[in-house]
Amino acid sequence: KRLEDLTVEDTTCGYCAVGCRFDVYTDGDEVLATRPTEPEKSPVNGISTCVKGKFTYDFVDSEGRLTTPLVRDENGEFREASWDEAYERVVEGFQDIKEEYGGSAMSMIASSKATNEENYLMGKFARQVLGTNTVDNCNRLCHSSTVAGLARTYGYGAASVSTEDFEQADAIFLTGSNTTEAHPVLATRIKQHVKDGKELVVFDPREVQIAEYATQYTEVRPGFDQVWINGLVRYIIENDLYDEEFVEERTRGIDQVREAVQEFTPDYVEEVTGVTPEELKSAAETITSNDRVVFGWTLGLTEHSHGTENIMAMANLAAITGNLGKPGTGVSPFRGQNNVQGGGGDMGPLPDNFPGYQSITDEENRKKFEEAWDCEIDPEPGFYTTEMFLAANEDELQGMYCIGENPSLSEPGSNHASEVLEEMEFLVVQDLFLNDTAKYADVVLPACSFLEKTGTFTNTDRRVQMVKQVIDPKGDSKTDWEILQDLANRMGREWDYDNTAEIMEEMRQLTPIYGGITQERVEEEGGLQWPCYDLDHPGTERLYTEEFNTEDGLAHLQAVGYNEPGELPDEDYPLSLTTGRVLYQYHTGTMTHPEEGIQGYNDRDFVEINPEDAADYGIEDGDLVTLESRRGEITVPAQVTARIGSGTVFAPIHFAETCVNKLTDSERLDPHARTPEFKVSAVRVTPV
Numbered sequence: 001k002r003l004e005d006l007t008v009e010d011t012t013c014g015y016c017a018v019g020c021r022f023d024v025y026t027d028g029d030e031v032l033a034t035r036p037t038e039p040e041k042s043p044v045n046g047i048s049t050c051v052k053g054k055f056t057y058d059f060v061d062s063e064g065r066l067t068t069p070l071v072r073d074e075n076g077e078f079r080e081a082s083w084d085e086a087y088e089r090v091v092e093g094f095q096d097i098k099e100e101y102g103g104s105a106m107s108m109i110a111s112s113k114a115t116n117e118e119n120y121l122m123g124k125f126a127r128q129v130l131g132t133n134t135v136d137n138c139n140r141l142c143h144s145s146t147v148a149g150l151a152r153t154y155g156y157g158a159a160s161v162s163t164e165d166f167e168q169a170d171a172i173f174l175t176g177s178n179t180t181e182a183h184p185v186l187a188t189r190i191k192q193h194v195k196d197g198k199e200l201v202v203f204d205p206r207e208v209q210i211a212e213y214a215t216q217y218t219e220v221r222p223g224f225d226q227v228w229i230n231g232l233v234r235y236i237i238e239n240d241l242y243d244e245e246f247v248e249e250r251t252r253g254i255d256q257v258r259e260a261v262q263e264f265t266p267d268y269v270e271e272v273t274g275v276t277p278e279e280l281k282s283a284a285e286t287i288t289s290n291d292r293v294v295f296g297w298t299l300g301l302t303e304h305s306h307g308t309e310n311i312m313a314m315a316n317l318a319a320i321t322g323n324l325g326k327p328g329t330g331v332s333p334f335r336g337q338n339n340v341q342g343g344g345g346d347m348g349p350l351p352d353n354f355p356g357y358q359s360i361t362d363e364e365n366r367k368k369f370e371e372a373w374d375c376e377i378d379p380e381p382g383f384y385t386t387e388m389f390l391a392a393n394e395d396e397l398q399g400m401y402c403i404g405e406n407p408s409l410s411e412p413g414s415n416h417a418s419e420v421l422e423e424m425e426f427l428v429v430q431d432l433f434l435n436d437t438a439k440y441a442d443v444v445l446p447a448c449s450f451l452e453k454t455g456t457f458t459n460t461d462r463r464v465q466m467v468k469q470v471i472d473p474k475g476d477s478k479t480d481w482e483i484l485q486d487l488a489n490r491m492g493r494e495w496d497y498d499n500t501a502e503i504m505e506e507m508r509q510l511t512p513i514y515g516g517i518t519q520e521r522v523e524e525e526g527g528l529q530w531p532c533y534d535l536d537h538p539g540t541e542r543l544y545t546e547e548f549n550t551e552d553g554l555a556h557l558q559a560v561g562y563n564e565p566g567e568l569p570d571e572d573y574p575l576s577l578t579t580g581r582v583l584y585q586y587h588t589g590t591m592t593h594p595e596e597g598i599q600g601y602n603d604r605d606f607v608e609i610n611p612e613d614a615a616d617y618g619i620e621d622g623d624l625v626t627l628e629s630r631r632g633e634i635t636v637p638a639q640v641t642a643r644i645g646s647g648t649v650f651a652p653i654h655f656a657e658t659c660v661n662k663l664t665d666s667e668r669l670d671p672h673a674r675t676p677e678f679k680v681s682a683v684r685v686t687p688v
């Protein structure tokens with residue numbers, strides 16, 4: 001068929017948080033093609049999408065899709081069930097836990113793949129229906145330290161910029177970001193910027209593909225970012241290269257920072273991180289000699305036992321150089337999942353916050369939500385996701401409702417997470433697929449993909465965009481919001497939403513930063529960026545143009561010292577393992593593994609090892625090797641490459657059979673954000 005003969009509808013990508021918009025061409029319930037929407041409807045991606053946005057929709061109609069609920073039979077095997085029977089089992093299971101142990105023994109993992117409206121209901125369901133504050137999501141594994149660090153310094157825990165700021169910047173500073181593979185369309189825009197003669201500085205333990213475009217690439221040891229960032233801050237202050245006017249008028253705390261960074265001399269930075277004084281000086285001069293700089297990062301900076309300190313150090317750097325609040329300046333933590341900004345944070349499926357980051361410990365906030373939701377809310381925050389698996393181990397949690405997440409593979413120390421899930425008294429999994437976590441479930445509920453529902457996602461630059469249903473739900477699957485509504489009503493509530501616009505309406509009236517955002521406006525205006533306080537507010541392209549979101553309107557610079565990674569290489573485990581993504585796969589692979597068209601590119605995990613280390617251990621390119629930490633081991637092929645520094649190895653995170661999180665640690669967590677230390681684990685590598 002020709003494109004003109006097909007049905008077409010515009011929507012937002014369901015993979016990453018760049019938030020590309022595209023038209024989807026369908027024939028009945030078959031998705032046949034996508035094309036970027038007209039540029040005015042797609043300010044983020046213009047005329048581009050990446051390989052996932054273009055080609056990876058086979059998963060929607062793949063054989064593995066769940067099309068009917070599953071319950072355990074008398075032999076402990078799954079059998080198909082009607083929705084009625086499945087709902088009855090779920091309600092009975094949840095109520096049994098509540099009656100025997102109280103609501104706080106229930107936990108809920110919400111889904112950053114789901115829409116804002118659905119995530120709002122997940123937070124409401126946890127507090128109103130289950131009676132627990134233990135609700136969290138994947139942000140705990142990635143950018144929660146960004147949120148904690150930026151909120152402490154500037155007030156908001158989100159990107160201050162819009163994607164357009166990358167093009168208006170004179171220089172871009174990237175760290176801990178494999179942008180080409182994790183945020184491909186954003187990477188394309190950054191590379192174009194460099195081709196136009198602008199500067200790009202990359203600090204990273206791997207010479208990631210975007211580093212090939214950099215005007216300066218500097219290799220760093222994973223786990224020591226505070227040291228080189230503090231070294232830059234010190235160099236800039238000591239050499240009077242900072243923006244005195246900005247610091248004087250718009251910040252407080254420079255004296256404490258000046259004192260805290262004294263020990264981070266260029267020689268000390270080199271000794272600890274391997275960054276030479278020349279590299280430090282060159283980066284400092286690039287940052288300070290250009291008028292407009294954007295600082296971007298992803299999980300290389302955040303997934304540490306001191307991720308929040310890393311972010312505060314980076315926030316100090318942007319602030320003392322005056323790179324905030326003006327076009328072409330700002331901070332941009334590239335968010336991972338398609339809706340982790342909106343669903344994972346803004347909508348408040350969080351143990352300590354209601355929607356819009358309204359703290360549950362604040363009595364007025366609690367009263368507002370107790371009245372709106374007609375329930376009592378415990379003033380004590382619940383457990384974060386990483387803490388849930390430790391608390392359940394201590395019998396503090398007995399039940400879990402897991403939506404659109406796969407914690408048996410994605411949690412740190414996955415052997416431990418799997419044991420906890422197996423021991424859980426009652427576990428409900430709601431997903432598109434019978435994922436690895438579902439093998440421990442009592443009931444599995446079939447959910448819909450983003451192509452089968454309508455709502456909104458919020459991308460990495462706080463832009464709320466429409467998601468449109470383009471095909472019918474597969475089999476008997478239902479949208480997350482419909483399932484939550486059915487369960488709430490069976491558990492004594494009277495939810496009566498006819499569509500997700502009504503959910504959005506309820507949410508915005510309780511959430512000041514989303515106060516002016518309706519689906520109607522999002523559709524008409526092609527997206528809206530929060531904060532957007534009322535129906536006449538135009539939304540906010542760039543944060544901190546006038547003041548910071550703090551009581552006194554100033555940025556609060558933070559004195560940051562230095563914390564070692566929780567586990568350093570030693571005689572028994574002499575290498576540092578760092579983990580991440582590859583372009584052709586996505587997280588635990590439930591969506592990308594069914595994609596035949598891309599399987600040939602990265603059909604298994606691997607480990608990258610530096611040629612010097614490979615020679616030391618007698619490893620050749622392609623050899624199968626065992627990668628082992630104190631917590632577990634996996635066997636994968638070796639890729640011998642100089643793109644990884646000596647002393648460090650890298651492995652991706654995408655396959656259950658070689659789950660790299662068997663090697664990571666469930667207990668080393670950031671003290672503020674409880675983010676795990678995915679980026680540094682001591683390991684040894686031996687040829688098989």
Ligand code: SF4
Pocket residue numbers: 013014015016017018019020045049050051052053054183184185186
């Ligand atoms: Fe989708 Fe991200 Fe690719 Fe854009 S860059 S098409 S949002 S996966």
